[in-house]
Amino acid sequence: MSYILEAKNISKAYASHQALQDVSIAIPHKSIFGLLGPNGAGKTTLIRIITQIIGRDSGDLTFNGAPLTPAQVQKIGYLPEERGLYKKMKVGEQLLYLAQLKGLSHKEAMAKLKIWFEKFDIKTWWNKNIEDLSKGMQQKVQFVATVLHEPELIILDEPFTGFDPVNASIIKQEILELRDKGTTIIFSTHRMESVEELCDHVALINKSQKILDGTKRDIKTQFKSNIYQIEYQGKPISDVSSIYTLIENNHLEDNHYNALLQLNAHVSPNQLIKELIEQAELHAFQEKIPSMNDIFISLVTGKSLLTVEQESLRAVSFEE
Amino acid sequence: MNKILLILGREYWIRVRKRTFLLMTFLTPLLIAGLMFGTIFLIVGTESEKVIEVFDENQVFLKKLSAERKIKFVESKAKTLAEAKKQLPESRNYAILYIPKMDIEKPANIKLLAEKNVSVEVEERVNKKMENAIRDMKLEKSGIDKATLDKMKTEVNLQTEKTTGESSNSLAAYGIGFFTAFLIYITIFMYGSQVMRGVWEEKSSRIVEVIISSVRPFELMMGKILGIGLVGLTQFGLWIILTFGFMQIASSFMDTQKVAETQMEQSLPAGSSDEVKEEVKKRTEKTQNMMSNFNQSFSSIPVTKIIFCFLFYFLFSYLMYSAMFAAVAASVDNETDMQQFMLPITMPIIVAFVAAQAVLRDPDGSISFWMSIIPLTSPIIMMIRLPFDVPTWQLALSMVLLVLTFVGLTWVAAKIYRVGILMHGTKVNFKVLAKWVFYKM
Numbered sequence: 001m002s003y004i005l006e007a008k009n010i011s012k013a014y015a016s017h018q019a020l021q022d023v024s025i026a027i028p029h030k031s032i033f034g035l036l037g038p039n040g041a042g043k044t045t046l047i048r049i050i051t052q053i054i055g056r057d058s059g060d061l062t063f064n065g066a067p068l069t070p071a072q073v074q075k076i077g078y079l080p081e082e083r084g085l086y087k088k089m090k091v092g093e094q095l096l097y098l099a100q101l102k103g104l105s106h107k108e109a110m111a112k113l114k115i116w117f118e119k120f121d122i123k124t125w126w127n128k129n130i131e132d133l134s135k136g137m138q139q140k141v142q143f144v145a146t147v148l149h150e151p152e153l154i155i156l157d158e159p160f161t162g163f164d165p166v167n168a169s170i171i172k173q174e175i176l177e178l179r180d181k182g183t184t185i186i187f188s189t190h191r192m193e194s195v196e197e198l199c200d201h202v203a204l205i206n207k208s209q210k211i212l213d214g215t216k217r218d219i220k221t222q223f224k225s226n227i228y229q230i231e232y233q234g235k236p237i238s239d240v241s242s243i244y245t246l247i248e249n250n251h252l253e254d255n256h257y258n259a260l261l262q263l264n265a266h267v268s269p270n271q272l273i274k275e276l277i278e279q280a281e282l283h284a285f286q287e288k289i290p291s292m293n294d295i296f297i298s299l300v301t302g303k304s305l306l307t308v309e310q311e312s313l314r315a316v317s318f319e320e
Numbered sequence: 321m322n323k324i325l326l327i328l329g330r331e332y333w334i335r336v337r338k339r340t341f342l343l344m345t346f347l348t349p350l351l352i353a354g355l356m357f358g359t360i361f362l363i364v365g366t367e368s369e370k371v372i373e374v375f376d377e378n379q380v381f382l383k384k385l386s387a388e389r390k391i392k393f394v395e396s397k398a399k400t401l402a403e404a405k406k407q408l409p410e411s412r413n414y415a416i417l418y419i420p421k422m423d424i425e426k427p428a429n430i431k432l433l434a435e436k437n438v439s440v441e442v443e444e445r446v447n448k449k450m451e452n453a454i455r456d457m458k459l460e461k462s463g464i465d466k467a468t469l470d471k472m473k474t475e476v477n478l479q480t481e482k483t484t485g486e487s488s489n490s491l492a493a494y495g496i497g498f499f500t501a502f503l504i505y506i507t508i509f510m511y512g513s514q515v516m517r518g519v520w521e522e523k524s525s526r527i528v529e530v531i532i533s534s535v536r537p538f539e540l541m542m543g544k545i546l547g548i549g550l551v552g553l554t555q556f557g558l559w560i561i562l563t564f565g566f567m568q569i570a571s572s573f574m575d576t577q578k579v580a581e582t583q584m585e586q587s588l589p590a591g592s593s594d595e596v597k598e599e600v601k602k603r604t605e606k607t608q609n610m611m612s613n614f615n616q617s618f619s620s621i622p623v624t625k626i627i628f629c630f631l632f633y634f635l636f637s638y639l640m641y642s643a644m645f646a647a648v649a650a651s652v653d654n655e656t657d658m659q660q661f662m663l664p665i666t667m668p669i670i671v672a673f674v675a676a677q678a679v680l681r682d683p684d685g686s687i688s689f690w691m692s693i694i695p696l697t698s699p700i701i702m703m704i705r706l707p708f709d710v711p712t713w714q715l716a717l718s719m720v721l722l723v724l725t726f727v728g729l730t731w732v733a734a735k736i737y738r739v740g741i742l743m744h745g746t747k748v749n750f751k752v753l754a755k756w757v758f759y760k761m
Contacts (some may be wrong), residue, residue: 015759048742053532054742073534076533082526083527085530086527089334097330101326101531102534103534145530
């Protein structure tokens with residue numbers, strides 16, 4: 001696989017603490033790469049090193065196979081988590097200025113801006129002051145500023161904050177469209193549902209170290225452990241069986257239940273179903289593929305994935 | 321480099337096209353020109369002529385009281401003082417000068433009677449007139465005739481000259497030195513605080529996080545400082561041009577010399593003596609003399625040198641101080657903290673400006689010398705000393721030190737700026753700032 005960006009053994013220490021320790025990531029071309037981690041894990045530091053805002057203590061960075069140079073910063077678009085705009089400047093002027101700072105000529109910037117203004121249907125905003133726009137509108141302007149110079153690599157740090165669901169889905173579509181056109185996207189977020197939805201690859205950073213890396217599918221396969229989630233009606237199923245181990249059994253309403261079962265070794269799912277339908281009226285049967293959310297929590301908190309899944313199942317039954 | 325220009329351009333344009341900038345740029349010269357002409361107008365003036373009735377029981381003083389600009393003496397036609405008082409409102413005369421019968425050796429009870437309060441100026445002038453008149457009379461009485469008396473009036477106009485033969489004028493030197501120093505002083509505050517506010521705006525609105533991924537922090541800082549400096553230069557340039565322009569326009573409406581003369585003539589009593597006309601002529605000559613003297617001494621001051629030095633000191637002091645302002649604004653989290661750092665930074669300029677008085681009194685003293693060498697105060701103090709002839713080696717030393725300090729301080733400021741601009745939620749003090757200087761990025 002060819003990588004647009006490779007970071008090898010990156011370390012960075014601040015005066016009082018180690019922000020990154022020996023972190024390596026490789027971002028494949030045309031992928032959406034999820035960079036995950038709890039607050040303070042070192043994500044922003046890593047992104048700032050990639051965008052060359054700050055330097056690294058050790059490690060190598062290559063862009064398209066060659067060492068990253070300051071000039072290549074123009075091939076990267078960065079939407080920081082903490083972002084702002086000049087409040088007293090007009091939208092059009094501001095975007096022109098930011099595009100020129102990225103190396104576009106005035107003419108190129110104008111032409112590209114026109115396309116985006118039409119696409120987002122914001123032509124009337126050109127002469128508005130930023131301070132007159134709502135937060136969501138400002139986010140849209142910032143998104144345009146990030147992608148306008150058609151960078152090969154786009155880094156989005158929490159891109160959906162401040163968006164209502166309608167605009168969030170517009171931005172989501174834009175991200176997918178950019179990916180389809182060949183842009184690579186690094187996507188840093190806490191919102192796991194958007195990771196599930198968008199990311200192909202995922203890396204998890206915790207306490208300044210990378211603790212997980214791979215394609216989403218591989219990771220899920222790696223973490224699944226023959227667990228099935230079922231819903232049924234009738235009497236509670238037996239908790240002693242040669243086929244399965246009952247992990248969790250929640251009473252929902254009347255005589256409805258949901259449960260987590262782990263298949264014993266050398267038993268097929270069909271045998272499990274057979275066993276179950278003899279005991280109760282089976283409503284749902286599903287292999288429990290661990291969600292990114294559960295994997296994330298399990299890795300960060302150190303609880304076993306099973307415990308986390310039990311907890312989230314209980315949360316579901318509590319809601320119902 | 322290209323990006324510095326882009327940043328500079330933005331900083332420049334958004335300020336120059338602001339309404340407040342345009343207003344300031346046009347109103348200030350108007351105000352200066354207005355003030356200048358206003359003062360001239362007041363002195364030469366539209367001020368109405370004041371007629372003072374003289375009620376003299378001795379019948380001798382009227383001809384001794386010569387007319388002076390804006391004050392004219394006429395004889396009172398009333399028979400008694402009471403009558404004169406009564407008639408005063410109708411006559412529209414300003415006041416009655418009542419001189420009772422008296423012995424000139426012991427003048428007493430002379431009164432100036434008016435409907436309203438008499439202005440201090442009129443009071444003083446009439447007082448002087450009376451004193452002169454009585455002195456003249458006394459001198460005549462002791463046998464000195466009028467001709468001798470006139471000859472005794474001497475006017476001295478002291479001309480200072482250097483031993484090298486050039487003329488010098490400490491008043492002009494004083495004025496120019498103080499003015500240029502003041503200009504540097506206010507520039508540092510005016511435009512330095514704009515740099516500070518600009519950096520603070522970028523930090524607090526978090527736009528800096530967006531920009532810093534396309535340009536280096538140093539470029540952003542320098543672009544801003546240079547852009548705002550250029551705004552300052554533009555404003556000064558326009559002020560100078562416009563002030564001259566407005567003054568030209570105003571003076572074409574009003575030829576001051578002529579106004580002065582006609583008014584003086586008007587103020588002469590009808591059928592005035594040649595003596596008075598002579599007086600007017602003398603006075604005009606004296607004014608002209610003073611003017612040419614002033615012009616001469618101006619030319620004795622090395623104007624090109626002063627302009628060059630002014631631009632030099634303006635440029636480097638502005639750059640040096642605004643780099644420090646930028647560093648402060650970049651490192652603090654709120655505006656109150658900013659004030660706390662403002663004071664130590666601006667202290668040297670304030671001290672320099674306060675010391676300006678002492679320096680003017682003794683431009684070659686040791687305080688003056690050291691303060692014009694030490695880079696933080698040198699821009700202001702050297703400008704004050706400059707018209708009083710500073711040895712070349714001192715000037716050169718001061719300039720070299722200033723440039724070196726500028727380079728050093730900007731380097732330090734850029735380091736602090738670079739760390740501070742992305743730092744939030746850190747309580748900053750001088751110890752922390754010092755640590756940032758040695759951060760690896």
